[in-house]
Amino acid sequence: MSKKVLVTGATGSIATLAIPSLIENGLSVRAFVRNAKKAENLKKLGVEIFEGDLSNQEEINEAAKGMDSILSLTAAGPDAVAQASAITKAAKQAGAKHLIRLSAIKAAEDAPTENGRFHFQTDKEIIASGIPYTILRPHFFMQNLFMSVPTILEQGNMYWGMGQGKLGMIDVRDIADCIVSLLTNGGHEGEIYNPTGASSITFTEAAAIISKGIGKPVNYISIPIEAVGQALRSMGQGEWVAKLMMDYSKAYSANWGDYANDDVTTITGRKARTFQQFFDEVLSWGFKQPAKSNETVALA
Ligand SMILES: NC(=O)c1ccc[n+]([C@@H]2O[C@H](COP(=O)([O-])OP(=O)(O)OC[C@H]3O[C@@H](n4cnc5c(N)ncnc54)[C@H](OP(=O)(O)O)[C@@H]3O)[C@@H](O)[C@H]2O)c1
Numbered sequence: 001m002s003k004k005v006l007v008t009g010a011t012g013s014i015a016t017l018a019i020p021s022l023i024e025n026g027l028s029v030r031a032f033v034r035n036a037k038k039a040e041n042l043k044k045l046g047v048e049i050f051e052g053d054l055s056n057q058e059e060i061n062e063a064a065k066g067m068d069s070i071l072s073l074t075a076a077g078p079d080a081v082a083q084a085s086a087i088t089k090a091a092k093q094a095g096a097k098h099l100i101r102l103s104a105i106k107a108a109e110d111a112p113t114e115n116g117r118f119h120f121q122t123d124k125e126i127i128a129s130g131i132p133y134t135i136l137r138p139h140f141f142m143q144n145l146f147m148s149v150p151t152i153l154e155q156g157n158m159y160w161g162m163g164q165g166k167l168g169m170i171d172v173r174d175i176a177d178c179i180v181s182l183l184t185n186g187g188h189e190g191e192i193y194n195p196t197g198a199s200s201i202t203f204t205e206a207a208a209i210i211s212k213g214i215g216k217p218v219n220y221i222s223i224p225i226e227a228v229g230q231a232l233r234s235m236g237q238g239e240w241v242a243k244l245m246m247d248y249s250k251a252y253s254a255n256w257g258d259y260a261n262d263d264v265t266t267i268t269g270r271k272a273r274t275f276q277q278f279f280d281e282v283l284s285w286g287f288k289q290p291a292k293s294n295e296t297v298a299l300a
Pocket residue numbers: 008009010011012013014015032033034035038052053054055073074075076102103104105115137138139140141144297298299300
């Protein structure tokens with residue numbers, strides 16, 4: 001009988017990449033979604049759609065029943081700790097044998113962002129729960145750079161507040177591959193990983209790769225932290241996200257994210273993708289079919 005997996009955050013950027021491979025690998029997937037209409041593509045793949053909201057403990061309890069493994073994925077935001085706690089409680093009640101948690105870069109009690117502190121609280125609750133767990137704390141997503149496609153096309157500039165800080169940013173496809181490997185092959189229980197991309201790079205280096213790829217000059221302009229908040233507010237993002245990105249920008253500018261490791265290899269058996277690969281295989285698509293600046297990936 002195939003392994004049964006419950007995936008939360010199933011219509012989000014990571015799960016959307018992971019679920020097709022889980023199905024290809026013969027797993028039986030139940031997707032917890034708050035809007036079944038958004039899950040039509042998943043349904044076509046053979047995914048069982050369970051409509052519910054992570055603010056409702058009974059719904060998530062029901063969804064977790066009979067599941068062997070659970071991928072706990074929540075959106076970054078003020079409700080993340082409560083939502084993740086509901087998933088952990090449901091996993092415990094269902095007797096799940098493996099809980100995979102998507103946490104965030106350097107989650108810690110004293111992390112420089114509320115997102116990092118929230119993830120730490122969730123990770124602590126999972127560790128104390130007694131459920132066999134694996135926690136992934138991935139680095140900044142390369143896919144966040146889709147936000148810069150419109151200004152690169154219009155002005156040849158990309159605006160971020162990272163100074164000349166280096167980041168071991170990761171391709172979301174590698175995070176999805178880690179999840180697929182953990183859910184398909186098992187193992188790694190009781191481990192916390194910090195997956196990164198192949199190397200740690202500045203935004204100036206990223207801009208140079210994009211520039212070469214699209215055949216026109218691309219400048220990275222490092223803007224003041226306050227301007228990061230203003231830009232996000234003008235894109236319609238709320239105060240929580242604006243503050244979050246200001247805090248992340250401050251930390252990254254101080255080189256808080258300057259590390260790269262082999263965690264992707266440890267989990268998947270192959271090397272993490274480079275920024276060049278990400279540009280060639282993913283980001284370049286954005287220059288053929290421009291993304292709208294307020295309709296991209298989650299930033300935190
Ligand atoms: N961006 C980064 O650089 C970065 C780096 C490290 C870690 N992270 C972490 O990655 C996680 C986000 O992953 P992601 O990018 O795959 O997510 P995402 O694209 O933001 O998607 C969030 C998912 O959660 C669902 N959701 C939100 N509220 C819900 C609710 N009340 N009930 C049920 N479902 C709900 C959304 O459903 P709808 O489709 O209906 O909205 C969506 O499926 C966060 O925990 C973040 O801290 C991000």
